[in-house]
Amino acid sequence: MAIPARRQGRSLFPDLPEWFESFPSRLAWPAMADLYTVRIEEYPEGDRYLVRAEIPGIDPGKDLDITVQDGMLTIRAERTEETQEKHRSEFRYGSFTRTVALPAGAKEDDIQADYNAGILTVSVGLGEAKKEARRIKVTHTE
Template identity: 35%
Template sequence: MIVRYWQPLTEIETMRRQFDRVRNDLTTTDSAQTAWAPVIELKDVNDAFTLRVQLPGITAEDLDIQVSRNAVAIAGEHRQESEQSNNGTVRSEFRYGKFHRIVRLPAVVQNDHVQAEYKDGILNLTLPKVTEARNQVVKISLGKPDPAISSSELAAEAGE
């Protein structure tokens, strides 16, 4: 009699590969119509946020950017060059079509002072924070107040 050990991890791995093949077959046949969204990078730099968005192959005319006090909405379309060039394509993983992305901001910004730059497929937005949302440094005295230091000097030391 042959003793055969059951290895569930091997069977699970086989099923995972089969599911991946089915998923790839379904997505590669209609990849041109699949919705997509650009990737972002949001940084907090003291008095402002910087938002970087990767938009390769998209012209500035195909972008619509709207900034509210607490969110940024970016919409646009990545157009395919021409239908004639598609005849020779064997496989394409490029995403074409319209996209819409809303980025919520962690603090309120001055949406009327936003600066934008679009270069080499990267959109850079500088979103200045409102004064109340900025990190303000306040010096706290634990002992008795020093009579030689005035309140205006304290404000100057704190960077205000």
């Protein structure tokens, strides 16, 4: 009796998880597809706010750009594909962007970044949060 073997190679139908991962791009929603390209975690630690991003396989000196403006931290990276014939590749290539809103009190002039083992860590100094909105009394004159 023959034992069925799993077929190798590409079939007419992609694997179900692969299909769902590419679903937004299949509908030409590139902004939505970018939500899944750079995975992050963010949390306060002492007097710093940390944003860690998973960006393996890049050269941080030339493929990474970090900017901050108006309380928004933007991480841009680009991973280029090597030109060689591959049997199968599930790696993602191209430009990746992720923007994170910094918490109240974040010091935009006190930001440091470090890249190690495929993880980018951005550390932002925290100061006093701005005071809440203050009510202004309105007088009525006749």
